[in-house]
Amino acid sequence: MTANNLQRLTELRAKIDAVDESVHNLLMQRASVIDELIKVKGAATQKGAAFHPGREASMMVQFAKRHGGSLPLEMIIHIWRDIISTFTYLQANYTVHLSDVGDTNLLRDMARFQFGFTVPFQNHDSIKQAFGVMAETGNALAVIAVEGEKCWWQYLGGKNGLGLMARLPVLVETKLPSVDAFVVAPPTTEAIPFDWRTYAGFVESTDALNDWTGGKVIAIDTDEQGRYQALIAIADGGAAPKSMLDIRAVGGYFEQIEPAA
Ligand SMILES: O=C(O)C(=O)C[C@]1(C(=O)O)C=C[C@@H](O)C=C1
Incomplete structure (x- = not known):
């Protein structure tokens, strides 16, 4: 390595140290914002x-x-x-x-x-x-x-x-x-x-929801008693399948991110 390169390397490492110091300080600053956020959210956080x-x-x-x-x-x-x-x-x-x-x-x-x-x-x-x-x-x-x-x-x-x-x-x-x-x-x-609300319930067979267009089928499987249980997702404007029995809401999820989003 030339003397010039060596000097540049030292300068670049100093720059990295400066960036790291800023990132570290900003993260500590973020923590102090959270300290205040904890007070503001108060009871909501204590409950769960x-x-x-x-x-x-x-x-x-x-x-x-x-x-x-x-x-x-x-x-x-x-x-x-x-x-x-x-x-x-x-x-x-x-x-x-x-x-x-x-x-x-x-x-x-x-x-x-x-x-x-x-x-x-x-x-x-x-x-x-x-x-x-x-x-x-x-x-x-x-x-x-x-x-x-x-x-x-x-x-x-x-x-x-x-x-x-x-x-x-x-x-x-x-x-x-x-x-x-x-x-x-x-x-x-x-x-x-949620973008997608999820529901669980009973269906007649693994094919029972093949013609359903109101949302997405995530999984269908048999339980210990041989009954078919489905997990489905429905977005705004979608509709639950009529053939699904004992349907119950079980949370949901947001769209996953594609790198080009
Ligand atoms: O925005 C909040 O309510 C927070 O609690 C802060 C924060 C974060 O670290 O940015 C932490 C947890 C939440 O799931 C979302 C965001």
Whole structure:
């Protein structure tokens, strides 16, 4: 390396240090904003979780729209997922529950992408067990693969009031390995303006909703008694299938982001 290059390298490293200092100071400043936000949100946060899925979804859309340059958008989304999840944790502690079923390494990677490393994780032998612990402990989330365990959505929306809150991965059509999965959450104090509202109920067969055009079929499977149970999503203007019985609302999700959004 020439003497000139060496000098330039030293200058560039000084620039990196200055940028890092600014980013670090800004993050600490963000934390002090959250300190005030905790006071303003007060009672709402004390009652339950501090999650605001609609706000989070719109923030992610802004990042995708604003993004440019050589830095992969995945990295920006991951950093801010970690920031938001940690700041949510600072407002009201919560645990992320996972079940030891299916490709657990992949699901754990997806969950860490979404929630970072500050938030504690807890593993369970089954989704049913994870939901049981969530119902008992309150402030808790679960990350569940659609194909994770037979008919797991049958446990949503009952006495425990658990429902879907987000669909993963947040960023679709990237090279990051992923499976279709959902974040499951306890009931929230305020109504969430989801893009897609989700419903669970009984159908006659796996083909029962083939002709239905009022929304999307997420999954249909048989339960322990051999009954078919479906999980569907309906957007504004859509309509529930008439052939679905005992239909109950089980949360919803916001549109996932495509890198060019
Ligand atoms: O906007 C809020 O209500 C917040 O709690 C702040 C914040 C964030 O860190 O930006 C954290 C959690 C919410 O899910 C959304 C956003």
